[in-house]
Amino acid sequence: MAQMRKVSRGEVLDLAEKLAEDYGESLTLTAFRRETGLSQHVIFDLFGNWKNLRTEVGLTPEAPRARNKISKNQILKLMTEQVAEHGENLTEVQFLHATGLSGRMIMDRFGSWGDLRESVGLSRRARLKTRYSEQDLYDDLYRVYRIFRERPNYNKHRYRGGLISPGTICHRFTSWEWACLRFRDYLKSHDLFNSKMPLPEQLEQEFREREEKRLAAMR
Structure with a gap:
């Protein structure tokens, strides 16, 4: 795997501010690392600890624990x-x-x-047969991308449009960061190089045709 480029304090703050908007107070170090691909050592080197970074972007030092009383x-x-x-x-x-x-x-x-x-005594992952093709995964990432026109966000994908679990996508691509990189290359292969460009008609047509087939198969 290629070595991760060195990031600045300002770049990390920009990433944290964007994720704070999406996650709010529930943003955790685990979620931040998953979304950005950065290691905790980068955060510790630049900010001292995770609490300091949370404070820098206007959050409380620690994410609140779930308020539901279920044990x-x-x-x-x-x-x-x-x-x-x-x-x-x-x-x-x-x-x-x-x-x-x-x-x-x-x-x-x-x-x-x-x-x-x-x-409860199970393996960490269910031993399922491959259910989704690589095209299915790209279509699901695109399903959310065409709404928000931004780099795929794990939390947003789970709750705001994705049909395939982001955990499944991570498992197939080895990590969320690599899923985002592969999806970026997928968009480039369809001549979509940035979020300001209109969605390519050919890509939209192909996506709609596959969606129609998917929905027809569910009837």
Whole structure:
């Protein structure tokens, strides 16, 4: 993997300010690293610690913990029930849909979906057959991009338009950062070089045709 270029304090602040707008007080170090591809060492070198960077962009020093009163034990009970119903290949999307819990609550209580799976004796990832083609992943990233016209954002993709879990996209491309880089190359291959350009008619037509086929298959 190519070495990450050195970033300035101002560049990190710009990234943090943008993500603070999207995440609000719930922005965590994990989310920041996932969205930017930067290591925690960059933050520590430039700001001393994560709390200082949060303060610099107008957030409180620490992200508030989930206010919902549901406990870890209650989540574990729900998880056990859902595994009994759906089997060990239960996905995060299935679990959240069935229980009404949020992905942020899982992160708050357990750290990650993989940690929750391990807490009930499962492997970190469900052993699923490949369900989505690479084109499906690009289409899903494009589905959100054509709305916001900005670099894909993990949190925004999850809650504001994406149909495929961003965790699945990360798994297929090895990280969110690499998914964004691959998607950028995908857009360039369709002659879309920046967000100020109009969406190419050919790309839009191809996307709409695939969407029609996808929706028809669901009927």
